[in-house]
Amino acid sequence: MAVITVRQLLHRPAPGGPISANDPLPVRLYGPNGQPIGLQDDALKVALSGSKVARVATQLPGNTTSGSPGRNVNFINEIAAATTVIIRDTTSPVIIESLYLLHGRAFTFSDLRVHFYLRDSSGNLRFVPVFGSDDPSNDGGFTNQYFSPESLKNAGGKSNLWELVAWNVDNHRQAIWRMLTPITALHGYRLVAENVNQSAAIMVRFQVDIREVLLS
Amino acid sequence: MEELIRSKFTVLQGIYDGEDGFCFVVDGVGYIMPIRVMCEYAASAASISALALKALDPEDTRGWHRFFDAWADQGVIPAA
Structure with a gap:
């Protein structure tokens, strides 16, 4: 499981910040080059560093x-x-x-x-x-x-x-x-x-x- | 029929506007149904078996035949 930093993953409006359960809207995940994550054929699980973890569900x-x-x-x-x-x-x-x-x-x-x-x-x-x-x-x-x-x-x-x-x-x-x-x-x-x-x-x-x- | 349902299935009290429902699983999918509806349907059956219950609706208009077959397979009711 690859660990990628929050800033690399999140495409979100200002002011940004870590994922929070109370701030769920910017959930679309993107890779470092702007490519969407989670739409490929292979199973994908993404963990964010620290205690806040997001996982893109696969099956x-x-x-x-x-x-x-x-x-x-x-x-x-x-x-x-x-x-x-x-x-x-x-x-x-x-x-x-x-x-x-x-x-x-x-x-x-x-x-x-x-x-x-x-x-x-x-x-x-x-x-x-x-x-x-x-x-x-x-x-x-x-x-x-x-x-x-x-x-x-x-x-x-x-x-x-x-x-x-x-x-x-x-x-x-x-x-x-x-x-x-x-x-x-x-x-x-x-x-x-x-x-x-x-x-x-x-x-x-x-x-x-x-x-x-x-x-x- | 009501006694059988309440003894064999999980009952959800009051789930249908105050009426009790019962839960069952067929082919991995969960279903809920009002107890009263099934009891009214089964009231005129010759016996409580899959065969007799299916005979009440031979064209399977209600779509319940597969439920009765599953309950027979699960040992809840006899097949015939």
Whole structure:
């Protein structure tokens, strides 16, 4: 494992400085000559000198079928009726650098819900609420704990966590949506997809593309 | 069916708007499902076996056949 200095690795706006869990955005890593690191075919782990260590994840565990190093590409051909698929569940501290959801073939958009939870320091799952879903009868509570392509479409394509990048309005065939911003999950996170239809599977090619940077 | 689910699977209390769900793994992927939905489905089955449960939905519209097969392979329910 090659050890490279922070200044060699980080391409980041002023004022710069070492990697910090509280300063997770400049996570794109570059080599001394400006070339991106972590996109080559070979496994790559990068340690920063001192106690602050960043590691570019290569092959992540899960239902991986293909993909370049550092990416976890899951293909789900269907989501069974009334079933929640656990797409990713980790307790490792990570920065979710990018997270894309892609699906094709016709289905009812409102049948699909995606739930995203951050873990707290005790390992409990804390859902990320939908802005605007405050429950007046429950102070601090929210009515919606999920996101769906249908709600995103109705909201003009954007929510506080997800953006509907593109979708086919004809028969709800394809959609691409992504997480709006990198998120630091210091104690891990869980991403699940739920089919709320209790009598029919969603026959969809559902692809999730996550790029994580592990913090350790 | 509910007794079997609660004794054989990990139960997540209240995960579905207050309803309990149960967890299982098929082909390395984790799933969660409401207990009530599975109990309602299985209520009209001739027996609690993979064969009988699949017979309720012969076209596999729900996509549950592979779950029943996996549970039979795992010894949770009999195959027939």
